[in-house]
Amino acid sequence: MFKIITTEKNARRGEFTTVHGTFQTPCFMNVGTAAAIKGGVSSIDLKDLKCQVELCNTYHLHVRPGNKIIREMGGLHKFMNWDRPILTDSGGFQVFSLAKLRKIKEEGVYFNSHVDGRKIFMGPEESMQIQSDLGSTIAMAFDECVENPAEHEYSKRSCERTTRWLYRCKEEMERLNSLHDTINPHQMLFGINQGCTYDDLRVKHMEEIAKLDLDGYAIGGLAVGEPTDVMYHILDVVIPVAPVDKIHYLMGVGTPSNIIEAVARGVDLFDCVMPSRNARHATIFTWNGIMHATNKAYETDPRPLDPECDCPTCKNFSRSYIRHLFKAEEQLAGRLAVTHNLYFYNTLMERIRENIEKGTFGTFRAKYSPLLASKASI
Amino acid sequence: MFKIITTEKNARRGEFTTVHGTFQTPCFMNVGTAAAIKGGVSSIDLKDLKCQVELCNTYHLHVRPGNKIIREMGGLHKFMNWDRPILTDSGGFQVFSLAKLRKIKEEGVYFNSHVDGRKIFMGPEESMQIQSDLGSTIAMAFDECVENPAEHEYSKRSCERTTRWLYRCKEEMERLNSLHDTINPHQMLFGINQGCTYDDLRVKHMEEIAKLDLDGYAIGGLAVGEPTDVMYHILDVVIPVAPVDKIHYLMGVGTPSNIIEAVARGVDLFDCVMPSRNARHATIFTWNGIMHATNKAYETDPRPLDPECDCPTCKNFSRSYIRHLFKAEEQLAGRLAVTHNLYFYNTLMERIRENIEKGTFGTFRAKYSPLLASKASI
Numbered sequence: 001m002f003k004i005i006t007t008e009k010n011a012r013r014g015e016f017t018t019v020h021g022t023f024q025t026p027c028f029m030n031v032g033t034a035a036a037i038k039g040g041v042s043s044i045d046l047k048d049l050k051c052q053v054e055l056c057n058t059y060h061l062h063v064r065p066g067n068k069i070i071r072e073m074g075g076l077h078k079f080m081n082w083d084r085p086i087l088t089d090s091g092g093f094q095v096f097s098l099a100k101l102r103k104i105k106e107e108g109v110y111f112n113s114h115v116d117g118r119k120i121f122m123g124p125e126e127s128m129q130i131q132s133d134l135g136s137t138i139a140m141a142f143d144e145c146v147e148n149p150a151e152h153e154y155s156k157r158s159c160e161r162t163t164r165w166l167y168r169c170k171e172e173m174e175r176l177n178s179l180h181d182t183i184n185p186h187q188m189l190f191g192i193n194q195g196c197t198y199d200d201l202r203v204k205h206m207e208e209i210a211k212l213d214l215d216g217y218a219i220g221g222l223a224v225g226e227p228t229d230v231m232y233h234i235l236d237v238v239i240p241v242a243p244v245d246k247i248h249y250l251m252g253v254g255t256p257s258n259i260i261e262a263v264a265r266g267v268d269l270f271d272c273v274m275p276s277r278n279a280r281h282a283t284i285f286t287w288n289g290i291m292h293a294t295n296k297a298y299e300t301d302p303r304p305l306d307p308e309c310d311c312p313t314c315k316n317f318s319r320s321y322i323r324h325l326f327k328a329e330e331q332l333a334g335r336l337a338v339t340h341n342l343y344f345y346n347t348l349m350e351r352i353r354e355n356i357e358k359g360t361f362g363t364f365r366a367k368y369s370p371l372l373a374s375k376a377s378i
Numbered sequence: 379m380f381k382i383i384t385t386e387k388n389a390r391r392g393e394f395t396t397v398h399g400t401f402q403t404p405c406f407m408n409v410g411t412a413a414a415i416k417g418g419v420s421s422i423d424l425k426d427l428k429c430q431v432e433l434c435n436t437y438h439l440h441v442r443p444g445n446k447i448i449r450e451m452g453g454l455h456k457f458m459n460w461d462r463p464i465l466t467d468s469g470g471f472q473v474f475s476l477a478k479l480r481k482i483k484e485e486g487v488y489f490n491s492h493v494d495g496r497k498i499f500m501g502p503e504e505s506m507q508i509q510s511d512l513g514s515t516i517a518m519a520f521d522e523c524v525e526n527p528a529e530h531e532y533s534k535r536s537c538e539r540t541t542r543w544l545y546r547c548k549e550e551m552e553r554l555n556s557l558h559d560t561i562n563p564h565q566m567l568f569g570i571n572q573g574c575t576y577d578d579l580r581v582k583h584m585e586e587i588a589k590l591d592l593d594g595y596a597i598g599g600l601a602v603g604e605p606t607d608v609m610y611h612i613l614d615v616v617i618p619v620a621p622v623d624k625i626h627y628l629m630g631v632g633t634p635s636n637i638i639e640a641v642a643r644g645v646d647l648f649d650c651v652m653p654s655r656n657a658r659h660a661t662i663f664t665w666n667g668i669m670h671a672t673n674k675a676y677e678t679d680p681r682p683l684d685p686e687c688d689c690p691t692c693k694n695f696s697r698s699y700i701r702h703l704f705k706a707e708e709q710l711a712g713r714l715a716v717t718h719n720l721y722f723y724n725t726l727m728e729r730i731r732e733n734i735e736k737g738t739f740g741t742f743r744a745k746y747s748p749l750l751a752s753k754a755s756i
Binding site for chain 2: 034035036037038039040041042043044060064065069072073074079080081299300302312316317318320321323324325327328330331332334335336
């Protein structure tokens with residue numbers, strides 16, 4: 001259940017209630033693809049990092065350890081020891097980006113596992129069944145994430161198929177939720193808007209999927225290589241067509257600046273591997289811009305990564321020490337950096353929420369949208 | 379300052395007081411070679427794992443980041459954010475095991491860095507200077523760790539040189555500790571007994587170094603490939619010659635069973651990379667023997683790694699989840715396993731201490747010395 005608490009222009013401050021608790025929006029989901037955050041951060045740590053929702057991946061967990069294993073263990077919440085909401089990606093994106101030799105048919109997609117090459121079929125029903133086994137709080141509909149660029153004609157036919165798949169997803173979830181031994185009988189379903197970079201297809205597809213009255217609406221197929229301006233333009237075009245009383249989720253986005261700009265356009269929910277992936281390559285997000293922890297200038301710098309941050313890394317360790325850990329290739333380097341970056345993203349969302357509440361989001365955006373994308377002064 | 383609280387036969391229950399606090403013996407030091415525990419465990423975590431003393435390595439820290447950097451940062455305690463005792467290995471062992479093209483002379487050892495190949499000279503004075511820069515609680519004397527097997531004649535001449543080096547170490551430390559800007563003016567010095575597997579050399583060398591009235595006495599050059607029986611025999615021969623009122627440190631040892639057997643022979647202090655190294659290869663020490671976390675039998679096992687353990691890993695995560703993390707090559711696997719193994723070792727020492735206090739160490743040894751070396755029943 002989504003509730004809008006207040007708005008500032010198109011930016012929305014809301015809350016989303018689930019069977020695993022309520023989370024505040026705008027919200028950034030922390031990505032634990034294979035039921036674990038990269039860099040050795042545990043589900044216990046995540047609570048100290050202000051994480052509200054963890055995102056896991058249907059495709060990865062289907063391939064390994066297998067959804068039946070996780071179902072036998074009582075679902076993903078018990079498996080990972082995480083009692084807050086979990087959103088599972090449908091596997092669609094991974095089928096199209098990772099899997100080899102895929103073949104798309106009306107019934108679904110035939111492809112080979114990227115781990116061991118074995119043949120797998122996944123369609124709307126299979127994706128729903130896997131996500132039901134995982135027992136996530138929110139399941140994503142199975143869609144085709146069209147490559148960018150794509151022909152208008154192909155994109156149109158793909159959107160129409162994705163809409164037909166969505167009806168099948170909804171029907172299958174209703175069936176699964178009503179079974180007596182379902183892990184989470186209250187599982188929710190979000191639909192995914194596609195249409196590549198074509199305004200008409202985006203609008204038409206959103207109008208079509210809005211008819212299903214789903215628990216939330218996601219915008220997929222963006223941040224896949226198109227220029228940022230194009231992404232913002234699509235948001236400007238499609239968000240006004242999305243149901244206003246439903247949560248809006250922009251998939252796989254993005255930089256702190258992207259998030260601020262998307263919130264300004266009415267997006268409520270985000271996920272991205274950027275904070276953890278960049279951290280492992282020593283790229284650190286701070287309130288003063290982006291820094292590289294391996295910079296020679298930090299060799300004897302006693303300050304924390306970000307003097308404005310009170311995360312477990314910044315409270316305890318210096319730039320000098322963290323630079324050494326990266327140079328010595330100690331795993332602790334990655335963990336401390338991921339810890340900081342996730343905390344930074346979750347705190348960014350907290351500040352965005354506070355600013356919308358106070359009606360100062362416009363001022364916040366004007367300052368931080370450019371600043372957070374800049375190189376930090378040493 | 380070492381104080382023996384009680385004994386049971388040759389096993390001693392004591393405490394060692396330093397400028398960075400008192401630790402209880404028998405004690406196992408947790409190895410953070412390059413100023414970090416492998417597997418992404420931080421100095422903050424270590425306190426939850428009952429770690430009393432962290433061991434760091436002079437050679438590694440000299441090569442990277444450089445002892446001058448650490449000195450500038452206020453010493454190793456501030457650098458790592460660890461306020462309990464730190465023991466630094468002298469670099470002798472690494473010079474002989476890691477470095478290439480080494481040349482041993484009376485003044486010290488010429489060798490090439492294993493990181494970048496640059497030429498380095500290290501002798502007793504250099505080792506003391508580096509350790510003084512690091513500001514560790516306890517510095518180890520610079521010695522030659524003779525390869526095993528070695529000729530009696532070579533070992534004899536090496537021991538004599540190591541004794542001469544020890545006098546130089548003591549003199550240099552006294553000079554360094556008296557300087558006005560020394561990081562830790564209360565730094566202590568432990569001597570190292572060598573002599574390969576020759577009883578006469580071991581005894582003679584221990585008698586020689588005992589004359590220096592050092593803060594502690596270590597037995598080096600064991601656990602380097604000789605049979606376990608030979609190691610125990612050397613302990614039987616040399617411990618009775620070590621000063622009874624000084625702490626006895628067996629370097630680089632070992633398995634839980636080795637530790638129990640060495641405590642029974644009068645050893646007070648240990649260090650070994652085994653708990654962390656084995657953990658990263660999914661080998662887990664439990665109170666029921668040794669297990670491999672990747673065993674197929676654990677695929678849907680909801681129990682913790684060790685049902686008798688209350689470490690942060692065992693309190694929160696199942697065998698099934700940890701097996702999955704290892705299979706998926708998630709860094710969290712290593713961190714959870716290292717966390718458990720270090721906690722296990724530190725708890726083993728706690729139980730050893732409790733049993734010596736109660737006079738039941740003999741019974742404890744009879745049960746656990748074989749059990750902890752066995753394969754755990756599933």
